[in-house]
Amino acid sequence: MNSFLPPVFVGCGFSAKYPEGGGNFSVPLQYLMGLKRMERRGIWLEVLQESGDPEKDAHCIRTFRRRMSLYGIEYCLLLRPTQKVQGPEEHHPEAMRAFGMTVAELKELAPHAVLLNLSYSIKPPLTNLFGRRLLCSLDPTEVLFWMDQMEMGQSSHDEFWSIGLCMEAIDPRLPKPIVPWKSYFPLVDTVLLQPQSRPSGKPRFTTIGQWYWDGNITIGGEWRDYSKQAAFAPYMDLPGRVPEAVFELAMNLNSDDPERARLRSMGWKVATPHALTRTPASYYRYLAGATAEFTAVKLEAIMGSGWLSDRAAAFLALGRPVITEPTGAERFLPKDSGMLFVRNLEESVEASKRILADWPSLSKAARLTAVECFDSVKNLKLLLGNS
Secondary structure (H helix, E strand, O other): OOOOOOEEEEEEEOOOOOOOHHHHHHHHHHHHHHHHHOOOOEEEEEEEOOOOOOHHHHHHHHHHHHHHHHHHEEEEEEEOOOOOOOOOEEEEEHHHHHEEEHHHHHHHHHHHOEEEOOOOOOEEHHHHHHOOOOOOOOOHHHHHHOOOOOOOOOOOOEEEEEEOHHHOOOOOOOOOOOOOOEOOOEEOOOOOOOOOOOOOOOOOOEEEEOOOOOOOOEOEEOOOOOOOOHHHHHHHHHHHHHHOEEEEEEOOOOOOOOOHHHHHHOOOOEOHHHHHHOHHHHHHHHHOOOOOEEOOOOOHHHHHOOOOOHHHHHHHHOOOOOOEEEOOOOHHHHOOEEEEEOHHHOHHHHHHHHHHHHHHHHHHHHHHHHHHEEEEHHHHHHOOOOO
């Protein structure tokens, strides 16, 4: 551990509250594992909002602490009490119950530390304790939209970083950026995730996500459905066009949702992510069990933000090719990246068949791209610079 460099806190507010989401937990985990490889002191800073159900909160806390122990991660988990007065969300550390690192220890370290604040998870006045504050946007378009209308961290950070690689050329219908954005690739720790051999059995293309979208943004005066349900609509006939493979959607759908029957009637296999990917380890096993990822993108593809998903980065690190829609990010990748970008059904059929015919070389290219572009240490060095 390099004691001459400032500690790095990775701020998160979306992991502890969702203990059944192994993929969700995986996102900040990549930062902390990368810091370990760099021999930097990394601390996971998580704020968990009280739910009103003490038993549920206790379960979330137990699960979070168990995972911190499993991965050997130093942490400070803050349980935020329910706010009695409506107004801007604020994080007052003195009012929160702390697990792991104490509030006193946090306040002592923070002025000499770096905060990587994922998705504006950590709010003032807690944010303002840190000596250097980086806002790390994981949703380029939505953050750009909301930052124009409300406080999204623009007043409490020193630097602004986004996994949108094309922030300077994003769709002009969006508000102009009010902060200077820098870009980095979504992180994957390429030591934690090693390449895996080709799965046995019938080839399987899969992805994981939320089928519906609860967002409420208008672009150019128009509201659109940016859900996965809408994004996949042009590709619904894909399973029938490539019968030699299984196409699976691990989407968060209730057991009685009629979408399950509709998707199955069109040849899609429907899986339940909470049953298959509850932990980071089971999430990685699920990805490794696929031949490749096939997914569709809606909002970021239309806006041209250059966004790529952390899930795609994990697929690549495991040696799994990815079929997805272009967002502008493709111009920042190697020519042979293991990622195949498609715009319609015909191109997706062609890409799927190419993967089936040439999996070994595409798998190798996928892994090389993960190491060259997405590796956690490489991107953390970019974010942290000389500090």
